[in-house]
Amino acid sequence: MNEQEQKKxxxxxxxAKRYETDKSSLTGAEIKAIASITPTYQLFLEEEGDTPDKPISDSEAVHLKEGEHTRHFYAVPPATFGTR
Structure with a gap:
């Protein structure tokens, strides 16, 4: 078995843009770096059904799933409420 076959x-x-990694889990900061997301943006994990989407901090690790349960994230700029 060669090295490529051993790595998942x-x-x-x-x-909505697809990325890939050979790591089974990534931190919020690693996900933002791979996706070229501005570091000050807040990252959210999309949840299924009526469960609210989960904010992911830069230091929080997220286990990546295989197959049809691929994780979906979105980034939101920092709140600008009260500024003009």
């Missing part, structure tokens, strides 16, 4: 590839989406 995990897929995930950020803002």
């Amino acid at each position: 590839i995990y897929h995930f989406f950020v803002d």
